[in-house]
Amino acid sequence: MTHDGTTTTRTSATKVSGLTLTSMVVGSMVGAGVFSLPRRFAQETGVVGALIAWAVAGAGMLTLALVFQRLAVRKPELDAGVYAYAKAGFGNFTGFFSAAGYWASACVGNVTYWVLIMSTLGAWIPALGEGGTVLAVGVSSVGLWLFFLVIRRGIKEATTVNRVVTVAKLVPILVFVLLALFVFDPGVFAENLRGADYAGSLFDQVRGTMLVTVFVFLGVEGASVYSRYARRREDVGRATVLGFLCVLAVFASVTIVSYGVMPMSRIAELRQPSMAGVLGTAVGEWGSTFVAAGLIVSVLGAYLAWSLMAAEVLFVAAKDRDMPRFLGRQSDRDVPVNALLLSTALSQAVLVLTYFSGDAFDFALDLTAVTSLVPYLLAAAYAIKLRLSRETYAGAPASTLRGDLVIAALATVYTVFMLVAAGLDLLLVSFIVYAPAPALFVMTRREQGRRVFTPTELALFVAVVGAAVAGVVGLAAGWISL
Template sequence: MSDSTSSKLSLYALTALVVGSMIGAGIFSLPATFGRATGGGGALIAWLIAGSGMLMLAFVFQTLAQRKPELDSGVFIYAKAGFGDYFGFIAALGFWAGTCIGNVSYFILIKSTLGAFFPVFGDGNTFLAIAVSSVILWFFHILLLRGVKSAAAINTIATFAKIIPIFCFVIILAFAFKADIFALNFWGTPPSAPADLSHLNDYGYVGHAALAIEPSVEPESLWSQVRSTMLVTVFVFLGIEGASVYSRYAKERKHVGIATVLGFLGVLCLLVLVTMLSYGVMLRPDIAALRQPSMAGILEAIVGRWGAIFISVGLIISVLGAYLSWSLLAAEVLFSAAKSKSMPNVFTKENDKDVPHVAVWLTNITIQVFLILTFFSDYAFQLALELTSSLTLIPYLLVAAYGVKLAYTKETYETDSRDYKKDLTIAVLATFYALLMLYAGGLKYILLSAIIYGPGTVFYLIAKREQHQKPFNVVEGTIFAIIIVAAIVAIYSIATGAITI
């Protein structure tokens, strides 16, 4: 992209980048995902926590882009600059693996969507669903190797394909909203007896699942309900760093922060509306029982079969359009990390189309392996979604912690310390939020992440050997040992059934 003024990105363009990078497949799955975890009250608390925390993280990305403009190799470079080579590698590996598994969730959701019309695809992880997904995967692989680096027309179509159904969904649900149903759903506890629900059948939105609830069901605590949604909220906010990544192309530097806030608030409003309005048209047990993408099931309950088809077509076009750019991003992470000496040099190799072909091959082989593994998972989409979030939280945590370190040591604040206290406070809050999300996700996903971080460290060892350097200092060696122990515990737990996938 040229640096001329005419080629610079306007505030509108930067805001669109944030919105486009954040709205993906996750929003189409929100009603059932939240419905299984909590009611309206818990959902509001969850979005308040997630919205506040992610906004702090967005501000950290903005601050680092302004104060460390030379660090432009990707999210992982902040971890490397702040805490050393191994932490930089961990951030790169986590971000790359999270992107790969995120792409797997795309395939699952596409096939689950088709499964509503063609039962042979099931919930997206049947044998045929995996086989068809694999064909699509390697078709995109061929496109990538041939140098398909930009698809502006496809991305434009994909953006409209996901925005229009979402807006229509929100408008229709606003008119169909019933205060009685929302009130019953608010605290997330099951009704005391089926008789309490009889008058609601006149609305036409209450299914049999709601009437089958046992009065003796013990309600979960509110914190337990909120905690169950935390990794989901992280997943739907991935891409919040969009404007910061393109900050050097902004017409005015101040537009980066404005675009980040405007785009973030716009997306947050959509996420909250999709979640909360759903509680006003169906009872929570019926929402929880919906197959993914649950937006399709909600709309079908209100307007009929065409609603499910409308949402499903929009989702499929959206996800297929977005997959190309996310596949490129995954390969680009490996390529950039190798350029920064955090990965083996082989990942810097490019073919005659200037495509990092080795990185593309490893990325797609990894996606294929995870696709096959979904066959053995009972809740493949949920697993992919939450594991993606857990893996990506590690790089986000290291970015936030680097923000704390930069402000605490007053590096880059020597001549202008006016923003020192504000930046330090924001970075501390962002760090706390990332830690809270990891805790809320639970030990299971931390252990599963270790299975990737542990064996994946072989790439770091190869890179260090190429550079004729000692791989670890004392702290890094200790961290590596902890990861290996966690990976062993995770594998043993899966084998004995203590962890289910």
């Protein structure tokens, strides 16, 4: 399953052209996050900072995309998911921790969908606020479990639904950019150029935008998954680069044209989805309604797909004996019910947390981004290890050896920078989400009659629990705020 939920059939007979492969890459990355970009950027920086941020994010995420593409080619047998690279490179517990992070990011990402829907409807139903009120959390919880019951009955995403979702999310985005350009005011744009209203250096302003760029690019690893469908092997690399650049152009365009519609101080105060507010200012109320309707259809379809994907992470890991056996059980309709239940329960817990946050959507978005970074970092580090050990590189030319090492090193540095940009507070909160997961690792080892932890794994376990305890203490003491 792709990032946006497009289901694909695993058959060697299905081969696609480079253009189709490119469209699959684009579809895997364009999600609900794009609708939130104007406000997130306007809260942090002006036009110059936004351009720098997209350049940094584009270069960094492209190196990650190329890392996944090269790993897919060099290690085709590691097809159980992103966490397989962490396991192959750094051991069972590290692989498990990576799987838990990838699963957690999918579950927390599902919460952003509900918060965004409630915030969208909040424009007409004030009691829903911006998605973090008691009513919003209650309605979202009902929706969360209704979807669980629907998926449990075996109703999976159909091709028709995928087409509707794809159109629903792309049409409003393209219409937004075109209409914003039509009403573009050079004077307003010039006033927004340097972000002079914000305290802190340009570096600090750029750093403040980094997590949202990670969030909107989630699914960049999906490009490597499509390599088996390519008619020609060389099409994979081209589709990865071309698809990624198309998505980068869309995201950057949505951000930059907004600065030409209204002052950034006003954009920063818009409710989410801020794209609706910007378009409403540009063309009137119908613009807001148009974007809101497209967003709701898109998000509901994507949520259905991501619920299945979150469960799939646990299910596949259980089948590979990296998770307890009970998570590998399926219903008579081929639905991994236990994995789906556990995923829904984690989303419910995070949904309750949003009530205690200052900004429910930003909190869920940032937490999704930071939990995804650990699996990405471990995959990039594995690519470095593979290159330094020269495994799979026998007979490779010097240019390939140098190129792969540079790409893997840049991807690693970029991911570390993203973790630093996230800040210690958010990292500690993310470990609270991680902390219960090792109980599944212990169950798995005991089922297999194996020693639970090696000395190194025990040290890692203690570090994870220690970080989670520090997060809980910080929240209780008030020096960490959600």
